[in-house]
Amino acid sequence: xxxxxxxxxxxxxxxxxxxxxxxNAPLLRGVGISGELDxxxxxxxxxxxxxxxxxxxxxxxxxxxxxxxYTLDYVERIFDDFVELHGDRSIGDDQALRAGxxxxxxxxxxxxxxxxxxxxxxxxxxxxxxxxxxxxRKAMRIMELADRLRFPLFTLIDTPxxxxxxxxxxxxxxxxxxxxxxxxxxxxxxxxxxxxGEGGSGGAVAIAVADRVLMQENAIYSVISxxxxxxxxxxxxxxxxxxxxxxxxxxxxxxxxxxIDGIVPEPPGGAQEDYEGAARLxxxxxxxxxxxxxxxxxxxxxxxxxxxxxxxxxxxx
Amino acid sequence: xxxxxxxxxxxxxSEPDDGGSHPNTCPRCNSxxxxxxxxxTLWVCPHCGHHFPVRARERIGQLADRxxxxxxxxxxxxxxxxxxxxxxxxxxxxxxxxxxxxxxxxLIAGGAMIERRPCxxxxxxxxxxxxxxxxxxxxxxxxxxxRAAERSVPxxxxxxxxxxxxxxxxxxxxxxxKTVCAVDDLRTARSAFLCVMTHPTTAGVLASxxxxxxxxxxxxxxxxxxxxxxVVQQTIREKLPEDFGLAESNxxxxxxxxxxxxxxxRPYVGRVLALLSG
Numbered sequence: 001x002x003x004x005x006x007x008x009x010x011x012x013x014x015x016x017x018x019x020x021x022x023x024n025a026p027l028l029r030g031v032g033i034s035g036e037l038d039x040x041x042x043x044x045x046x047x048x049x050x051x052x053x054x055x056x057x058x059x060x061x062x063x064x065x066x067x068x069x070y071t072l073d074y075v076e077r078i079f080d081d082f083v084e085l086h087g088d089r090s091i092g093d094d095q096a097l098r099a100g101x102x103x104x105x106x107x108x109x110x111x112x113x114x115x116x117x118x119x120x121x122x123x124x125x126x127x128x129x130x131x132x133x134x135x136x137r138k139a140m141r142i143m144e145l146a147d148r149l150r151f152p153l154f155t156l157i158d159t160p161x162x163x164x165x166x167x168x169x170x171x172x173x174x175x176x177x178x179x180x181x182x183x184x185x186x187x188x189x190x191x192x193x194x195x196x197g198e199g200g201s202g203g204a205v206a207i208a209v210a211d212r213v214l215m216q217e218n219a220i221y222s223v224i225s226x227x228x229x230x231x232x233x234x235x236x237x238x239x240x241x242x243x244x245x246x247x248x249x250x251x252x253x254x255x256x257x258x259x260i261d262g263i264v265p266e267p268p269g270g271a272q273e274d275y276e277g278a279a280r281l282x283x284x285x286x287x288x289x290x291x292x293x294x295x296x297x298x299x300x301x302x303x304x305x306x307x308x309x310x311x312x313x314x315x316x317x
Numbered sequence: 318x319x320x321x322x323x324x325x326x327x328x329x330x331s332e333p334d335d336g337g338s339h340p341n342t343c344p345r346c347n348s349x350x351x352x353x354x355x356x357x358t359l360w361v362c363p364h365c366g367h368h369f370p371v372r373a374r375e376r377i378g379q380l381a382d383r384x385x386x387x388x389x390x391x392x393x394x395x396x397x398x399x400x401x402x403x404x405x406x407x408x409x410x411x412x413x414x415x416x417x418x419x420x421x422x423x424l425i426a427g428g429a430m431i432e433r434r435p436c437x438x439x440x441x442x443x444x445x446x447x448x449x450x451x452x453x454x455x456x457x458x459x460x461x462x463x464r465a466a467e468r469s470v471p472x473x474x475x476x477x478x479x480x481x482x483x484x485x486x487x488x489x490x491x492x493x494x495k496t497v498c499a500v501d502d503l504r505t506a507r508s509a510f511l512c513v514m515t516h517p518t519t520a521g522v523l524a525s526x527x528x529x530x531x532x533x534x535x536x537x538x539x540x541x542x543x544x545x546x547x548v549v550q551q552t553i554r555e556k557l558p559e560d561f562g563l564a565e566s567n568x569x570x571x572x573x574x575x576x577x578x579x580x581x582x583r584p585y586v587g588r589v590l591a592l593l594s595g
Contacts (some may be wrong), residue, residue: 162524162543162544164543164544164548164549164552165549165552165553166549166553166555166557166558166561168543168544169542169543169544169549169561169562170566170570171570172528172570172571172572173524173543173544174519174520174523174524174527174528174541174542174543175523175524175528175572177493177524177525177528177543178493178497178523178524178525178526178527178528178529179528179529181493181494181497181525182497182500182501182529185494185497185498185501186501201481201490201520201521202481202490202493202520202521202524202525202543205490205491205493205494206524208494209494209497209498221487221490222486222487222490223481223482223483223485223486223487223489223490223521224481224483229483232483233403233404233483234403234404242403243403246399246401246402246403246486247399247483247486247487248399248486248487249486249487253487254487257398257486257487257488259487259488259491305498306498306501306502309491309494309495309497309498310459310495310498310499310502312452312455312488312491312492312494312495313451313452313453313455313456313488313491313492313495314396314398314452314485314488315393315394315395315396315452315453315456316393316394316395316396317390317392317393317394
C-alpha cells in the first residue's frame with residue numbers, strides 16, 4: 001500500500017498516533033514518514049519505550065566504539081565481489097571514502113561508504129573517517145556510473161563530519177557537499193543508505209539522500225556532535241551527555257521524527273560483539289529496503305524521493 | 318575529533334572579538350557613526366570600506382525597487398519538535414529573537430522587482446539566532462523556489478547564516494537535502510538562481526542551497542566557509558592563511574563569480590537579472 005493514497009495516509013496517521021502514544025511523545029505534525037505501513041507497524045513494536053538520556057548516551061558510545069565494524073568489514077561480508085575504484089579524476093583519492101562496484105545477491109550494485117581507521121596510523125591516513133572534497137567527487141563519479149549503467153546504489157555512512165582542513169576549505173568543501181546531495185537526489189536508480197556508526201552532520205548527509213535511509217540500532221545521526229553542541233550551548237564540553245539527550249541522535253528518535261525509514265537490528269550487546277551477525281542483519285536490511293524501492297520507473301522514483309525530503313521539517317502556520 | 322563543531326558561528330580578523338564594542342563602531346578602523354550616517358552609506362564604513370551586517374528588511378530596501386516587495390509566508394514559525402532545552406528553552410529563545418528582531422524567523426521571502434526585473438527574493442538575517450536554518454527557514458526557502466518556478470522568474474537569495482539550527486536537531490540537518498531538492502525543482506523549471514553570500518555564510522547553508530546558485534556573488538570580507546577558522550585551527554594546529562575562508566580567498570579558488578561592494582550590488586544584480594531573462 002502506498003503512503004500517498006488516501007487510505008494509506010489515514011492509516012499512517014493512526015500508526016503515527018500510536019507511535020506517539022507508545023513513546024509518550026507529542027505527535028509531530030508536518031513530518032512525513034514515507035514507506036510501507038507493515039514496516040512501520042513492525043518497527044512500532046520494536047520501539048515501545050522512549051529512550052532515556054542514558055540509553056541515548058549508550059548509543060553515542062556504541063556508535064563510536066573502537067571495535068565497531070567499519071565499512072570495509074561489512075563490504076567483505078555482504079558482497080560476493082567488490083572492485084574498488086579510486087580517485088576523483090581531478091586531484092586525489094580520499095582514503096576516508098571508499099567506492100566501487102560490487103556483487104550483491106546476484107546483481108551488480110554501486111557502492112559508496114565512509115571508512116574510519118582501526119589503529120592510529122590508519123586513522124590518520126583516513127583522516128578519522130572525515131571526507132574531503134576529493135571523496136565527495138569520487139562518490140559523485142560512482143553515482144553517475146550507477147545511474148548510467150542502471151545499478152542500484154548502496155551507501156554506508158560512518159563519519160564524525162566532513163574534514164575541517166585548510167585545503168578542504170580551499171577546494172570548496174561546502175560546495176561539494178551540496179553538489180553531492182544534488183547528484184544523489186537526482187538519481188533514477190534505487191538508492192539505499194545506512195548509517196552504521198556516526199552520521200555526523202553535512203559530511204554524512206552528503207551521501208544519505210536516498211530512497212530508503214536506514215540506521216543500525218546503535219548508530220547516531222546528528223546535526224552536530226554532542227560535544228560541539230555542549231561547547232556552544234552549555235559552554236562546556238563536559239555536558240555532552242545532556243546535549244546528546246537534547247539532540248536525540250539515536251535511531252529510535254530519528255525514526256519517530258520521520259528522518260529514517262527503518263532500523264537495522266544489531267546482535268546482542270552491539271555490532272562490535274559479532275561481526276558476522278551484524279553483517280548478516282545489515283545485508284538483510286539493505287536487501288529488504290532495496291526490494292521496496294526497486295523497479296524501472298526512474299522518473300517516479302526521483303519525484304517520490306524529492307517529495308520525501310521536501311516534506312521534512314516541523315513548523316507552525 | 319569528537320569536539321569538532323560544524324555549526325559554529327565565528328568572527329575573526331575584521332570582526333569584533335566580543336559583543337563589547339558598539340554596533341555602530343567600525344571594528345576595523347574604530348570610526349564611529351550615527352545610524353543615519355550608516356544608512357546613507359548602506360552600512361559600509363566610509364573611512365575603510367568595512368561592510369557592517371545588514372538586517373533583512375534593510376537589505377530588501379537596499380535591493381528591491383521601492384514598494385515592490387510583497388512578503389509571503391510571514392506567519393510561518395518554527396515549532397519545537399524536540400522540546401529542546403539547554404540552559405534555556407528553545408521556545409524562549411525563539412520568542413526573544415522575534416521580539417528583538419521583529420521577524421518570525423531568520424529568513425524573509427516574497428516577490429519583488431530589482432531594477433525593474435521581477436524575481437523572488439529571499440533574505441536571511443544573522444540577528445535572528447545567528448541566521449540559523451531550522452524547519453521554518455528551510456520551508457520558506459523551498460516555497461520561494463516553488464513560486465519562482467511557477468512565475469518563471471529568477472530566485473535571488475541573500476545569505477547570512479552560521480549553519481543549521483542545533484535546537485531542531487536532526488530535523489535541521491534535513492533542511493540541507495530539503496533545500497537542495499527545492500533548488501533541483503527550480504532548475505527543472507528552468508528558473509535561474511542568484512545567491513549573494515554575505516558575512517557569514519557557513520556550514521549547513523553553504524553546504525546546501527547557497528552553493529547551488531547559478532551565479533554566486535560575495536560581499537567583500539565575508540566569511541564563506543563550511544568549517545570556520547577557529548575549528549580548522551584547533552584541528553590542524555598550524556597558522557592559517559591570512560584570508561582563510563574569506564570571500565577574497567573563495568574568489569581566488571574559484572568558488573564565487575564576483576566580489577561586489579554593497580554600493581554596486583543592486584545595479585550588478587539588476588544587470589544579471591536582465592541577462593538571465595534573455
